[in-house]
Amino acid sequence: MNNLTSYINNEIKPLKHTQTIANAQDLFLDIPYTHFPVTEEGIYMGCISKENAELLNSEALINDSRFNFDRFFVRENMIWLDVLEIFAKNDSNIIPVLDTKNTYLGYYELEDVIRFLHETPFLKEEGGIIVVEKEIDKFSMSQVAQIIESNNAKILGIFISNVVGNKVEITIKISQSGINDIIQTFRRYEYEIISEHQEDSYLNSLKERSEYLDKYLNI
Missing domain, CATH: 3.10.580.10 (CBS-domain)
Known part of the structure; x- marks a missing residue:
């Protein structure tokens, strides 16, 4: 209805x-x-x-x-x-x-x-939002759902938010705030993460600092 x-x-x-x-x-x-x-x-x-x-x-x-x-x-x-x-x-x-x-x-x-x-679960319910991107011919909505549910999260909303050239952008809202495991799973399935995430940014920052430290130690 x-x-x-x-x-x-x-x-x-x-x-x-x-x-x-x-x-x-x-x-x-x-x-x-x-x-x-x-x-x-x-x-x-x-x-x-x-x-x-x-x-x-x-x-x-x-x-x-x-x-x-x-x-x-x-x-x-x-x-x-x-x-x-x-x-x-x-x-x-x-x-x-x-x-x-x-x-x-x-x-x-x-x-x-x-x-x-504003009354739909997509906006009303608390949760985290992930925006991912992949080639249209390699993208599957069922695969996106499987990635999220395999990490014990619940989908509150999902839709195609943009299509540019041969790539499709998917916006997903899930029922948990700790979404780093889901982000890493998306990457393993060759999805590009478009949205910024605090945990993910923290890991990237650690990686950058580690690489800098390695260069410094090798001088």
């Missing part, structure tokens, strides 16, 4: 294509939205942006500007990570929610989705 659907908002009705730009301008003056959805007989047409509305003739119909609409949206069954990605990609604080027939159901506000995110 996608609990995010309980955050679908219908407090403000969508703009209709037959309304004027003045109606959109008034809405943006009253509410700090970056965009707002426009519908035609209940079907989503796109979003008019605050930036565009401010530049248009207030007496013109919204429908006259339909070719300039931004057409981002989410489906009602999309997971919260995908919803957050749509927010980020479109630099918006509001996203229309549609069913499979493109019928407008309501909208998500960024603030509500962030609130939902």
